[in-house]
Amino acid sequence: MMNSAPLMLSVSGARGIVGKTMTPQVAHAFGLAFGSWLIEHSNKAPHVITSRDGRESGAELLEHAIAGLLRTGCRVTDLGVAMTPTVGVMVLHTHADGALISTASHNPIEWNGFKCLDTSGAAPPVEQANEIIEGFKKRWNPNNVERAPTPMHDMNTVVRQTDADEIHVRRVLELIDRETIRAAKLSVVVDSVNGAGCRAVGLLLEQLGVRLEHLNGVVTGAFAHTPEPTEANLHQLADAVAKGSFACGFAQDPDADRLAIVDENGRYIGEEYTLALCALRVLERVGSGAMATNLSTSRMIDSVAAKFSGSRVYRSAVGEANVVAAMKNSNSVIGGEGNGGVIWPSVCWIRDSLSGIALTLELLATRGKKLSVIAAEIPAVSMIKRKLELSGIGGIAAVQPALERVAAAFAGAKVDTSDGVRVDLPNGWVHLRASNTEPIIRLIAEAATASQANALADEVAGIAGLPA
16 A cells, blocks of 8 residues: 555545655645635735644655745745644634645655645635645646756745744643642653654643653654554553553654543553543533534543533534534534544644643543543443555445445434445444545444444445455
């Protein structure tokens, strides 16, 4: 997959393999497309914030994208290496017209790409994202092997800003019970995977009086391990927590919009618990409220909502932009995705690991209980996630017939076909869909036990004609 993956274009932006499907030419064309789209929706020279997630390939790609922005007449403020949510904060802070970020999020180091943000500091809604993609397609000729234009001499007109981390941290601190957290004298381990979150998380924890053991806490251009914050990739974090006296461990992904959690025993409780725990703390603060998440996220957040009368969970298609739209439509107090993405609109409209860390620490400090005890209050479920390369199942053309077979087989159940097909049953649910960010099909199932979840996944895989 790494050598043959196509350029992925979706509501999540653009991602490809560096030097193959993600090149300076692609970056330049994407900058032109986004800049032109902003010009079309503005009566002035748009102000654009730019950044990258720390990958070695990001510096050159971002330079060529910025050159494209400048060619369209945009004004650019570059943050250098910065968290994606930090960019969202800075769009709001500076009243910018949008942002362009060089990142492939959790994808391995071979990948890179671009995310766009709109003037609210959020991923553009799907209709606008599609307009940007169509603009890119008009400007990008994959058969053109010419070198990308050299970034123009007026690159020196780009404003460089270096205090974005401080501004983001200050925004979080204004909302958190700092004194209660300080009084708890907590210690944590954080694995920043040598990504964009390295500096900001240190600033946040220092201000909260939390002792930090920082793993992979320096931006090096590469990653100490496979960057997706899943259990298989976080043995170093789990071991460090288990060997010390820590309240918990946190794992960020390269652009620090996702957060996974390890409890005080060094047990990976996972990404799905991140949103559930943070939602629990926010509802404790406000009493009740709407929340939004995607179709692939655990029912644990529904269990949290059930504890607070009047609370409700809204579901959207997968993709941060879709979740944000559902949050805005329902006036949600918190939302996000089960991949460890917490969106706290009081901070920004982007999944934010700093918000997730701060809310988790506040939960621990106010409760005075161990994380494993608090997590156990949420009814336990078991979720399994499988992914299959499209090349091994007949390509993208095989996806729709597979989805239709599943929908037909479960016609008597609650079926949602807004993003692939999700089937809700009394004993669990299953979701089958093509990924927005990788050339794969995802199969996710959740039930009370792992055996039940696997059985449900096997049943759906068989109906869909996919390998079990």
